[in-house]
Amino acid sequence: MSGGEGAEGPARRILSLWLPALALDRWRLDAPEAGRGLDAGPLVLIADTAHGPRIEAVNGHAAREGVRAGMMLADARTLCPQLATAGFDPAGDGALLQALAIWAQRWGPWSAMDAPDGLLVDVTAVAHLFGGEEALLQDVHARFRARGLAIRSAIAPTAGAAWALAHYGPDRAIVERDIGRALSGLPVAALRLEPATLTVLRRLGLKRIGQVAEIGRDALQRRFRTRKSLAANPLIRLDQLLGHKPEPMLPVIARIAPLAQRRLMEPIRHRELLDQVVGDLAADMARLLESKGLGARRLELALWRVDAEVAVRHLEMAAPSRDPAHICRLFAARLDDVDAGFGIEMLRLRAVWTEPLALEQGDIEAGADRPGTSLATCIDRLSARLGARAISRPVPFASHIPERAQRWHPPLEPEPSSQGLLEFHARPLKMLDKPEHIAVLYATPDGYPQRFRWRGGVHEVVRVEGPERIAPEWWRERGSARLRDYYRIEDGEGRRYWIYRQGILGDGRGGAPDWFLQGLCA
Amino acid sequence: MSQPDLASLPPAAFTDLAALSARRSARWRPGLAKERGRTLHSEVFASSNEAAGVAAALALAFDDWRHVPADGAQDGRAVLWVQTKDAARLAGRPYRAGLPKDLQGRVVHVLADKAEDALFALEEGLQCRDLAFVIGEVAGNPRALDFTASRRLSLASEKCGVPLYLLRLDAARDLSSARMRWDVTSAPSPAPLRNAQAPGRPIWRAELFRARGHAPGEWLLHEDGGKLRAVRERTADNDAQATNWTVGLQRRRLSHRA
Numbered sequence: 019m020s021g022g023e024g025a026e027g028p029a030r031r032i033l034s035l036w037l038p039a040l041a042l043d044r045w046r047l048d049a050p051e052a053g054r055g056l057d058a059g060p061l062v063l064i065a066d067t068a069h070g071p072r073i074e075a076v077n078g079h080a081a082r083e084g085v086r087a088g089m090m091l092a093d094a095r096t097l098c099p100q101l102a103t104a105g106f107d108p109a110g111d112g113a114l115l116q117a118l119a120i121w122a123q124r125w126g127p128w129s130a131m132d133a134p135d136g137l138l139v140d141v142t143a144v145a146h147l148f149g150g151e152e153a154l155l156q157d158v159h160a161r162f163r164a165r166g167l168a169i170r171s172a173i174a175p176t177a178g179a180a181w182a183l184a185h186y187g188p189d190r191a192i193v194e195r196d197i198g199r200a201l202s203g204l205p206v207a208a209l210r211l212e213p214a215t216l217t218v219l220r221r222l223g224l225k226r227i228g229q230v231a232e233i234g235r236d237a238l239q240r241r242f243r244t245r246k247s248l249a250a251n252p253l254i255r256l257d258q259l260l261g262h263k264p265e266p267m268l269p270v271i272a273r274i275a276p277l278a279q280r281r282l283m284e285p286i287r288h289r290e291l292l293d294q295v296v297g298d299l300a301a302d303m304a305r306l307l308e309s310k311g312l313g314a315r316r317l318e319l320a321l322w323r324v325d326a327e328v329a330v331r332h333l334e335m336a337a338p339s340r341d342p343a344h345i346c347r348l349f350a351a352r353l354d355d356v357d358a359g360f361g362i363e364m365l366r367l368r369a370v371w372t373e374p375l376a377l378e379q380g381d382i383e384a385g386a387d388r389p390g391t392s393l394a395t396c397i398d399r400l401s402a403r404l405g406a407r408a409i410s411r412p413v414p415f416a417s418h419i420p421e422r423a424q425r426w427h428p429p430l431e432p433e434p435s436s437q438g439l440l441e442f443h444a445r446p447l448k449m450l451d452k453p454e455h456i457a458v459l460y461a462t463p464d465g466y467p468q469r470f471r472w473r474g475g476v477h478e479v480v481r482v483e484g485p486e487r488i489a490p491e492w493w494r495e496r497g498s499a500r501l502r503d504y505y506r507i508e509d510g511e512g513r514r515y516w517i518y519r520q521g522i523l524g525d526g527r528g529g530a531p532d533w534f535l536q537g538l539c540a
Numbered sequence: 541m542s543q544p545d546l547a548s549l550p551p552a553a554f555t556d557l558a559a560l561s562a563r564r565s566a567r568w569r570p571g572l573a574k575e576r577g578r579t580l581h582s583e584v585f586a587s588s589n590e591a592a593g594v595a596a597a598l599a600l601a602f603d604d605w606r607h608v609p610a611d612g613a614q615d616g617r618a619v620l621w622v623q624t625k626d627a628a629r630l631a632g633r634p635y636r637a638g639l640p641k642d643l644q645g646r647v648v649h650v651l652a653d654k655a656e657d658a659l660f661a662l663e664e665g666l667q668c669r670d671l672a673f674v675i676g677e678v679a680g681n682p683r684a685l686d687f688t689a690s691r692r693l694s695l696a697s698e699k700c701g702v703p704l705y706l707l708r709l710d711a712a713r714d715l716s717s718a719r720m721r722w723d724v725t726s727a728p729s730p731a732p733l734r735n736a737q738a739p740g741r742p743i744w745r746a747e748l749f750r751a752r753g754h755a756p757g758e759w760l761l762h763e764d765g766g767k768l769r770a771v772r773e774r775t776a777d778n779d780a781q782a783t784n785w786t787v788g789l790q791r792r793r794l795s796h797r798a
Contacts, residue, residue: 389669391664391667391668392670393648393671396620396664396671399664400664403660404652404657404660404661408652408653409648409650410648410651411647411649412634412635412647414636414637420635420637424637426649429618439637443637445635445637447591447635447638448594448632448633449635450632451632473589481731481738481739481740482738482739483737483738506739507739508728508729508739508740510728512592512725512726512727512728512729512743513589513590513592514591514726514729514739538631538632539591539638539742540591540595
């Protein structure tokens with residue numbers, strides 16, 4: 019097997035970092051006495067499970083006693099009674115890893131988290147800045163050692179190969195080309211497979227990557243054709259490792275939410291003053307956003323009271339905006355129920371969600387020519403008073419059932435794509451929220467009502483068109499759901515309705531079918 | 541074009557002409573928005589048991605909208621449709637597949653709990669320049685919708701030039717500052733060509749019972765090829781109303797001169 023795309027041009031260079039003891043290292047960083055105290059003896063980090071505490075990470079002393087990650091604490095205590103424990107904090111580890119991913123961008127312009135304990139950095143064409151790839155790896159190790167984090171690292175043309183080398187290869191491995199040969203000696207676990215698949219491979223006698231690559235694509239394809247997930251299919255993983263298949267990754271991008279803050283000399287207790295300060299904050303925020311070419315979609319206003327209570331108000335806008343007057347007006351409705359207590363001493367306005375909003379020149383003439391607000395402003399004002407759910411837009415949905423064929427989406431959202439309606443399907447102008455039962459007083463032999471009672475009035479059917487039969491959606495509804503026969507009718511006074519009969523006589527799904535009125539036609 | 545010699549005409553011709561033009565102008569007719577400008581605040585009274593009111597309001601809105609020369613950018617503007625919960629329960633919500641083609645992708649729907657909220661939404665909508673028109677549906681005669689409220693709506697509408705079509709479902713004809721007030725019911729439709737048994741194209745009997753600048757009258761409205769057509773039901777009552785109205789106009793002119 020060849021080494022991939024290396025022959026065609028400069029290959030990508032991916033740096034994979036593995037922090038084998040991330041949880042313990044983080045615990046040691048938080049604990050004041052590293053190497054002493056609890057850490058001087060056998061120590062494990064435990065997580066609570068339904069079956070009791072389970073060990074997630076072990077230190078060197080504990081490992082020498084035979085304690086392994088994944089054991090239950092009770093079992094481990096029989097091996098090593100003096101085992102000390104501390105809590106395992108996966109969320110904190112994740113946060114640290116995320117911070118490290120951004121920090122690792124010092125070695126390359128693009129980095130991604132490789133959860134739960136790894137990082138990937140794209141170091142294509144940047145190694146010369148550090149004096150070559152060996153020097154870059156030395157720098158990486160020195161920096162991580164200075165932070166007290168143990169790592170293993172590798173550089174390879176693909177993320178899969180770099181990962182395999184970092185976890186199972188020699189430390190600080192660098193592979194230029196011919197990945198297949200360089201990695202043929204690594205165990206199959208280096209393919210990033212799930213345990214069940216590893217068991218299958220082990221039973222087949224395939225222990226090394228080289229052995230898997232040798233038996234040929236057809237055999238692998240046949241054996242694992244039903245495994246669609248990446249971690250269960252060795253062929254896909256092998257292709258990713260060799261660079262035959264692209265492997266999309268999510269880069270980590272540092273984002274700083276624009277923030278404006280006011281500490282007040284004197285706590286405020288009155289609404290006028292509060293409005294004034296909110297106005298100032300909105301003006302600060304507008305300047306901040308303008309300098310970055312952004313508009314806020316969601317704003318968070320936090321009010322710190324003297325007695326350490328915090329009131330938080332959120333605001334979401336239909337379109338990006340940074341108009342201070344608009345922001346103030348929308349917040350004004352949300353600040354009515356704020357209890358100032360002994361006074362508010364600090365306010366902070368944060369744009370949690372921003373979208374690009376280009377600078378535009380205010381056109382005095384246009385503003386004078388067409389007075390009024392924009393649609394986004396109007397929707398924001400309406401949702402500030404009536405609630406965001408009150409404003410919506412009908413969008414089509416792929417369904418035959420008339421009431422399901424329409425959904426209500428937030429306005430200004432892009433319309434979902436849909437298949438066009440058939441022209442001959444006449445639909446009513448208005449649809450009742452719930453189909454209303456009609457009492458048929460006299461039915462024609464053809465099956466539709468000649469005279470019916472609805473809302474206390476008697477309607478004589480003069481014209482009729484139908485039936486249009488709409489079957490229940492068998493893939494979704496229960497087997498007892500009945501079909502509907504729709505009729506478009508006009509009564510003696512010209513009122514046009516859309517009625518249906520639920521079920522037909524003798525369909526075995528209930529008694530005599532009922533009639534309902536669902537729509538009002540133009 | 542040469543100017544006709546006016547002096548040669550008998551004086552009676554002028555009075556006839558004046559009466560005729562006064563009578564012509566007195567009548568509402570489709571497409572009048574091109575000459576007179578749009579009616580910005582209309583009310584349509586209708587029963588909640590039929591969709592004729594909404595359909596006629598939409599037809600009137602489209603008629604005005606087509607006949608007012610608008611720049612191209614305005615064509616794709618949204619339409620705000622405000623309903624109170626009562627109105628939505630009684631008369632249903634707009635159904636996208638049944639709306640006119642031009643309107644399907646452009647409706648922004650507001651569901652208000654109370655009439656006060658609906659009036660707030662209507663007023664905000666009328667102040668929005670990105671809306672083609674606003675449709676409101678209010679059931680009954682809520683206390684909030686008094687003459688002051690309707691005057692507010694008229695003024696907001698005139699300020700930004702966004703027309704309002706307010707549907708009054710099952711309501712009594714109370715005081716209002718609407719410029720045109722209609723009462724709409726369904727009318728039996730003509731038989732279609734292909735299937736004589738089926739309901740035909742929608743047709744509505746619309747009574748204009750109060751209007752500023754027009755005589756009251758009654759028409760049969762229908763849409764034909766994207767245009768609103770109005771057929772007058774010729775009754776003696778109708779003609780008498782128009783004449784009376786013109787007489788009133790002339791009297792007013794006389795008093796102005798005096």
